Amino acid sequence: GQQLNQSPQSMFIQEGEDVSMNCTSSSIFNTWLWYKQDPGEGPVLLIALYKAGELTSNGRLTAQFGITRKDSFLNISASIPSDVGIYFCAGHAQTGANNLFFGTGTRLTVIP
Amino acid sequence: EAQVTQNPRYLITVTGKKLTVTCSQNMNHEYMSWYRQDPGLGLRQIYYSMNVEVTDKGDVPEGYKVSRKEKRNFPLILESPSPNQTSLYFCASSPIPSGSSYEQYFGPGTRLTVT
Numbered sequence: 001g002q003q004l005n006q007s008p009q010s011m012f013i014q015e016g017e018d019v020s021m022n023c024t025s026s027s028i029f030n031t032w033l034w035y036k037q038d039p040g041e042g043p044v045l046l047i048a049l050y051k052a053g054e055l056t057s058n059g060r061l062t063a064q065f066g067i068t069r070k071d072s073f074l075n076i077s078a079s080i081p082s083d084v085g086i087y088f089c090a091g092h093a094q095t096g097a098n099n100l101f102f103g104t105g106t107r108l109t110v111i112p
Numbered sequence: 113e114a115q116v117t118q119n120p121r122y123l124i125t126v127t128g129k130k131l132t133v134t135c136s137q138n139m140n141h142e143y144m145s146w147y148r149q150d151p152g153l154g155l156r157q158i159y160y161s162m163n164v165e166v167t168d169k170g171d172v173p174e175g176y177k178v179s180r181k182e183k184r185n186f187p188l189i190l191e192s193p194s195p196n197q198t199s200l201y202f203c204a205s206s207p208i209p210s211g212s213s214y215e216q217y218f219g220p221g222t223r224l225t226v227t
Contacts, residue, residue: 004154033215042116042202042218043155088154099170100145100216102155 006089006103013079014111021106022073023089031092032065032072033100038085046087047074079110114139116219118203124225125193133188133222135203142208144186145170145216146178148199155202161186162208193226200224 006023013019023032031050035043047058049065049072056063062075072091076083089103116137125131137144145160147170157170161180175197177189186205190197200223204216 006154035218040221042204042220044218045215048215090155099157099160101157101171102147104152104154 004089004091004101004103006106008106009104010107010109012109012111015079015081017079019076019079019083019108020073021087022071023091023103024071025091025093025101026070027093028069029072029091029093030069032063033090033092034061034063034072034074035088035090036085037088037105043088076108079108081110081112084108084110114217116203116205116217118201118219118222120222121220122223124227126227127194128192131190131193131224133190133201133203133224135186135188135219136184137186137203137205137217138184139205139217140183141205141217142183143216144180144203144205146176146186146188147202147204148172148197149202149221150199158188158201193224195226198224198226 004025033048034046036046037043047056047063052069053067054065060077086105086107088105090100119134142163146158147155149155156172158176159178161167164180164183167178200221202221203219206216
C-alpha cells in the first residue's frame with residue numbers, strides 16, 4: 001500500500017505553544033485529511049483538503065495541501081490541554097480508487 | 113444522533129474460534145470500511161464496501177471476510193482467528209467518495225485479543 005510518513009512521532013509542548021506536524025507520501029494524492037484520536041475513541045475528522053495549495057482553517061487548526069500534492073501539514077495555534085491526542089493524516093491516492101491511506105500518527109502531549 | 117456503532121467493544125478469544133464484529137451506521141451512507149490499528153503502523157484498511165453486495169479488498173484483507181447484505185450493516189468476520197489478528201479494529205462510513213468528498217466517520221473501536 002501507499003506509504004505515508006508522518007512527523008514528528010510525538011511532541012511534548014507547553015500549553016499556549018503552537019504545534020506543527022506534517023505528512024509526506026511517496027505518490028500524488030488528490031485528497032488530504034487530518035484526524036484526531038482521543039484515548040479509547042475512534043478518529044474524528046478535523047480538516048479535509050481537496051485542492052493542491054489549499055489552506056483551510058478550523059478554529060485554532062490550519063492545514064495545507066502541498067503544491068506537489070505529496071505532502072500536507074497541520075498547525076495548531078495556542079495549544080490547550082484538550083489538544084492532547086494522536087493526530088493522523090490520511091490521503092486518497094487517485095480518482096476512482098477508494099482506499100484511504102493513513103499516516104502512523106503524531107502523539108501530542110500538552111503540559112499545563 | 114448520527115453515529116457508527118460497533119459490537120463488541122472488547123473481545124478476548126482463542127485461536128481458531130470464529131467470531132464476528134458487527135458495525136452499523138444510521139446515516140444512510142453507501143460506503144463502509146474496516147480498519148485495524150496497530151502500534152507504529154497507524155490505521156490499515158482491511159475491506160471496504162461501496163454499496164450493498166459490493167465489497168473489495170483493502171491493504172490487509174488476509175484472514176478476514178466481510179458482507180454487505182444491508183446498507184446500514186457491515187460485519188467483519190474472522191473465520192479462524194490467529195494471534196497476529198490481535199488489534200484495535202475500527203469501522204467507518206461515508207457517502208460515496210468523490211473528488212470533493214472523502215470524509216469518513218469512525219466507530220468507537222473494538223479491541224480484539226486472540227490467545
